[in-house]
Amino acid sequence: MASNPVPITVAHGDGIGPEIMAACLHIMKEAGARLAIETIEIGEKGYLRGINSGMEPSAWESLRRTKVFFKAPITTPQGGGFKSLNVTTRKTLGLYANVRPCVSYDPYVETKHPGMDVVIVRENEEDLYAGIEHRQTDEVYQCLKLISRPGSEKIVRYAFEYARRNNRKKVTCFTKDNIMKFTDGLFHKVFDEVGAEYPEFEKEHWIVDIGAAKMADTPEAFDVIVMPNLYGDILSDVAAQIAGSVGLAGSANIGDHCAMFEAIHGSAPRRAGQNLANPSGLLQGGLLMLVHIGQADVAETIQNAWLRTIEDGVHTYDIFKQGTSKQKVGTKEFADAVVTRLGKKPEKLKPAAYSKAPKQTVNQSLKQHAQARKELIGVDIFFDWKQRDPVEFGKKVEAFNGNGLKLLLVSNRGIKVYPNGFEETFCTDHWRARFKADREGDPISHGQIVDLLRRIGDAKLDFIKTENLYTFDGQKGFVSAQGE
Numbered sequence: 186m187a188s189n190p191v192p193i194t195v196a197h198g199d200g201i202g203p204e205i206m207a208a209c210l211h212i213m214k215e216a217g218a219r220l221a222i223e224t225i226e227i228g229e230k231g232y233l234r235g236i237n238s239g240m241e242p243s244a245w246e247s248l249r250r251t252k253v254f255f256k257a258p259i260t261t262p263q264g265g266g267f268k269s270l271n272v273t274t275r276k277t278l279g280l281y282a283n284v285r286p287c288v289s290y291d292p293y294v295e296t297k298h299p300g301m302d303v304v305i306v307r308e309n310e311e312d313l314y315a316g317i318e319h320r321q322t323d324e325v326y327q328c329l330k331l332i333s334r335p336g337s338e339k340i341v342r343y344a345f346e347y348a349r350r351n352n353r354k355k356v357t358c359f360t361k362d363n364i365m366k367f368t369d370g371l372f373h374k375v376f377d378e379v380g381a382e383y384p385e386f387e388k389e390h391w392i393v394d395i396g397a398a399k400m401a402d403t404p405e406a407f408d409v410i411v412m413p414n415l416y417g418d419i420l421s422d423v424a425a426q427i428a429g430s431v432g433l434a435g436s437a438n439i440g441d442h443c444a445m446f447e448a449i450h451g452s453a454p455r456r457a458g459q460n461l462a463n464p465s466g467l468l469q470g471g472l473l474m475l476v477h478i479g480q481a482d483v484a485e486t487i488q489n490a491w492l493r494t495i496e497d498g499v500h501t502y503d504i505f506k507q508g509t510s511k512q513k514v515g516t517k518e519f520a521d522a523v524v525t526r527l528g529k530k531p532e533k534l535k536p537a538a539y540s541k542a543p544k545q546t547v548n549q550s551l552k553q554h555a556q557a558r559k560e561l562i563g564v565d566i567f568f569d570w571k572q573r574d575p576v577e578f579g580k581k582v583e584a585f586n587g588n589g590l591k592l593l594l595v596s597n598r599g600i601k602v603y604p605n606g607f608e609e610t611f612c613t614d615h616w617r618a619r620f621k622a623d624r625e626g627d628p629i630s631h632g633q634i635v636d637l638l639r640r641i642g643d644a645k646l647d648f649i650k651t652e653n654l655y656t657f658d659g660q661k662g663f664v665s666a667q668g669e
C-alpha cells in the first residue's frame with residue numbers, strides 16, 4: 186500500500202545526535218518508510234550564534250509546515266540564560282502529551298523487573314513548568330504551579346484514548362491531592378470525571394509518593410499512568426531506568442496540530458564521534474512517529490527486527506553484558522544488524538503488533554462547563570518584613586483595618602502565626618495577611634482593596650503581591666491557612 190512520502194522535519198542534534206540519527210534514518214529507509222525529510226539545524230550551534238531559543242525562524246517554519254518533528258538530542262549550554270529548546274518547542278507547538286513506553290527486554294537486557302510494560306503519559310505544558318518564578322524577598326523565592334481544567338481534561342482523555350487504541354487494561358492517576366487540594370485536586374477530579382466515560386478500564390488513583398515507590402518496586406502492577414508535569418518528568422526517567430536503560434526508551438510529544446518524537450536521553454557529549462552510542466532510544470521515538478503518520482506497518486517490521494537483534498545478543502556497549510550478550514557493536518554496526526533482520530521476528534520476546542490507528546492525536550472536544558458565579562470576599566496581601574516577630578507584625582497590619590475590611594490572620598510560609606500563633610514556629614521575611622469583610626463572608630469591592638493597599642503603601646510597608654479571595658457558586662476558592 187505505497188503512499189506518498191510524508192513530510193517530516195529532522196534535526197540531527199548535538200553530541201551523539203548525528204550518529205544515532207543517521208543510524209535510525211538508515212534503518213527506516215531500508216524498511217521502506219515513506220518520508221520526505223526536511224533537515225533543520227538546532228541546538229548548540231544556534232545557541233552559540235546568539236539565538237536564545239536554539240532554533241532559527243526557518244526551523245520553526247519547517248515545523249509548522251510538516252507538523253512532525255523527529256529530533257535527536259541536543260546540548261543546552263550551561264549558564265548564559267539559554268532557554269531549554271525542549272520546553273520552548275513543547276509549549277510553542279502546544280504539545281500537551283508526553284508519552285513514554287517503558288518496557289523491559291529480559292533476559293537480554295539486564296533488569297530487576299522482567300515483564301515490565303508501563304506507559305507514562307505526562308502532562309507537558311502546565312504545573313510548575315509554566316516558568317512563572319519570582320524572587321519576592323531576601324529569603325523567599327516562588328514558583329507558580331498552574332493546573333487548568335482544559336489542560337487536565339486533555340491529558341486525561343489522551344491517556345484513556347491511548348489505552349483504548351493500544352489494548353491496555355488499566356489507567357492509573359498519580360497526584361499529591363492530599364496536600365495540594367486545589368491544583369492536584371482538580372487533576373484527580375478530572376481523572377474521575379473523564380474516566381467515567383471509559384467504563385472498560387480498571388481505574389485507580391495513587392498519592393504520588395507511595396505510587397512512585399510501588400512503581401519502582403512492582404511496576405507490573407501498572408499499565409498506563411497519567412500524571413501532572415513534574416511527577417511525570419521524574420517518574421518517566423525512573424520507569425525507563427528500571428526497565429533496563431534510559432538508552433532504550435523513546436518518547437512522543439503530541440499536540441492537536443504537531444508532534445515531536447525523540448529519545449529520552451541527552452546528547453552524551455563524552456561518547457560523541459566514537460561510533461559507540463546506542464541508537465535504540467531514538468529509534469523507539471521514531472517508531473512512535475511512524476505509527477503517528479500512518480506507517481504502523483513499517484514500524485512493526487522495524488520493531489520486530491530490532492527485538493530480534495537484541496535477542497541475538499548484538500548489543501552496544503551500554504547494554505553489553507558478558508554472558509548474555511554475544512557481540513559488542515558500534516552504532517553503525519548495530520543499525521546494520523537491524524537492517525539484516527528486517528522481515529524477521531523475535532523468537533522469545535513478544536513480537537510487536539502496532540495498533541493500526543492512523544494517528545495518535547485525539548479529538549479533543551472539551552466539555553462545556555457553566556461559568557461559576559464568582560464573588561470577591563477578601564484579599565491575601567503578602568509582605569517583605571525583616572523582623573521575625575509575628576505578634577509585632579500582626580499588630581502592625583491590624584492597624585490598617587478600616588473601610589469595611591479587617592485582618593483575619595497572619596501566616597508565614599502558610600502557617601498561621603497571628604493571632605494565637607506558636608512561639609516555636611520559625612518565621613522568614615515573607616508574610617501573608619488575610620483581610621476579609623467586617624462581617625466574614627460578605628462581598629467586598631476591588632476599591633476597598635485598593636484603599637487598603639494605599640494605606641499600607643503610605644505607611645511604607647513593602648507589600649509584594651496580593652491574591653484575591655473568591656467564592657465560586659458559594660464554594661471557597663482558596664484554602665485555609667494551616668492552623669486557621
Ligand code: NAD
Nearest residue numbers: 258259260261432449450451452453454456462463464503
Ligand atoms: P545524557 O542522557 O546525555 O547522558 C547520561 C549518561 O547516559 C551518560 O553516561 C551517557 O554516556 C549515557 N548515554 C546516554 N545516551 C546514550 C546512548 N544513546 N548510548 C549510550 N550511552 C548513552 O545526559 P547528560 O549527560 O545529563 O546530558 C548531556 C547533555 O544532553 C546536556 O547538555 C543536556 O542538557 C542534554 N539533554 C538533552 C535532552 C534532549 O535533547 N531531549 C535530554 C536530556 C539531556
